[in-house]
Amino acid sequence: MTPSTTGPTDDLTPAQRAAAVRRLEKAIGSLAGVAIQRMEERLAWYRAMPPDNRSWIGLVVQAGIAAFVEWFRNPQDRTAISADVFGTAPRELTRSVTLRQTVELVRTTIEVVEEGIGQIAQGPAEQAALREGMLRYSREIAFAAAQVYAQAAELRGAWDARLEALVVDELMRGDVLDDTVRSRAAALGWDSSADLVVVVGATPEPLGGHDDVRQHTALVVDAVHRAARRARLTVLTGVQSDRLVVIIGGAGDPLAATRALANEFGPGPLVIGPVVEDLLSAGISAQAALSALRAAGAWPDAPRPVLAAELLPERALAGDEAAKAQLVAEVYRPLEAAGAALLETVSAYLEQAASLESAARMLFVHPNTVRYRLKRVSDLTGLNPAQPRAAFTLHMALALGRLAGPTNGL
Numbered sequence: 001m002t003p004s005t006t007g008p009t010d011d012l013t014p015a016q017r018a019a020a021v022r023r024l025e026k027a028i029g030s031l032a033g034v035a036i037q038r039m040e041e042r043l044a045w046y047r048a049m050p051p052d053n054r055s056w057i058g059l060v061v062q063a064g065i066a067a068f069v070e071w072f073r074n075p076q077d078r079t080a081i082s083a084d085v086f087g088t089a090p091r092e093l094t095r096s097v098t099l100r101q102t103v104e105l106v107r108t109t110i111e112v113v114e115e116g117i118g119q120i121a122q123g124p125a126e127q128a129a130l131r132e133g134m135l136r137y138s139r140e141i142a143f144a145a146a147q148v149y150a151q152a153a154e155l156r157g158a159w160d161a162r163l164e165a166l167v168v169d170e171l172m173r174g175d176v177l178d179d180t181v182r183s184r185a186a187a188l189g190w191d192s193s194a195d196l197v198v199v200v201g202a203t204p205e206p207l208g209g210h211d212d213v214r215q216h217t218a219l220v221v222d223a224v225h226r227a228a229r230r231a232r233l234t235v236l237t238g239v240q241s242d243r244l245v246v247i248i249g250g251a252g253d254p255l256a257a258t259r260a261l262a263n264e265f266g267p268g269p270l271v272i273g274p275v276v277e278d279l280l281s282a283g284i285s286a287q288a289a290l291s292a293l294r295a296a297g298a299w300p301d302a303p304r305p306v307l308a309a310e311l312l313p314e315r316a317l318a319g320d321e322a323a324k325a326q327l328v329a330e331v332y333r334p335l336e337a338a339g340a341a342l343l344e345t346v347s348a349y350l351e352q353a354a355s356l357e358s359a360a361r362m363l364f365v366h367p368n369t370v371r372y373r374l375k376r377v378s379d380l381t382g383l384n385p386a387q388p389r390a391a392f393t394l395h396m397a398l399a400l401g402r403l404a405g406p407t408n409g410l
Helices: 014-042 051-073 082-086 099-120 124-173 178-187 213-230 254-264 279-298 308-317 321-338 340-351 356-363 367-381 388-404
Strands: 196-202 234-240 243-249
Touching: 014 051, 014 099, 014 124, 051 099, 051 124, 099 124, 124 234, 124 243, 124 279, 196 254, 196 279, 213 234, 213 243, 213 254, 243 254, 243 279, 279 308, 279 321, 308 321, 308 388, 321 340, 321 367, 321 388, 340 356, 340 367, 340 388, 356 367, 367 388
Parallel strands: none
Antiparallel strands: 196 243, 234 243
């Protein structure tokens, strides 16, 4: 539905209309002044605005009244009024003045003009024509305001999408400048003090064979944002070819948060990087998640989603030096520091197919001694040697630790 472009249907002669227009033109300044004064009295949000914004609003009010004069002057030649009225203010004003506030502004101005018509008009016919004109014009200005805000929202959405993609790309590359990335993320509403995780998975396939990459990307990002709002999560999202990246901020439980978004990813592994303290450390989480995603094929039965730390053995096999170092530092070194007995015991237990009795015979100790030592291994590393997956991780850590030798690091 579009606004009518038909002018007022009155019986004024051209001379009467011209006279009414002249009186209106003389009253533009005073009417605008009364409207501004009334907004100052009634609208708390207007009083709280900085002086420069109030000045721009004053220009908008004056332009709106002037546009009504032109609208009334030419009843058969209507042109779009949005540029005449709202074009006087900078586009940024739509960020500080909401559509609801704009409606209040327009309503107050129309009210002042309608009150002034009684003093401006000469004779019942002119007064009726002006009131009818203002009624029709108010509908036009309402449509114009809605159009301006719709266009601003569309432009802001497109700009935010490009900015979000840029921020995600910078974080994934580790190309992070302190002030730059924080200011860009802040423009997107990101809380820079929140910890975060990076989640990586496949980009969903287009529905219905849709081959417009840009539109498909926008649909995917919108779907992630909707799911995040439902789950009350703060996210930054980026589509990088066949890879979908979501940065989740302030999630107390990364697994639960990722499960809330899992349906928006394509099929295949879905990996969660480690929790880091802020955006400047996001590259650490991103690199771990990407490494785990590349190695996830070696664990077909991996849970979905899966923590990158759970894929440390596969990442080490794939050549991830950081994963190798983490296994040595978090598994092998604590066992080494606890004494040779623990290393010997867990090694024997794993070599004897997880048999307590066989390991005890190999070590010439009682099975309860083996059981006690394995409990200490579990306490030190968080890995229970009796569980197949943990045993695999321990086996890999022991091998890497022996290769690393008694010194620190690989």
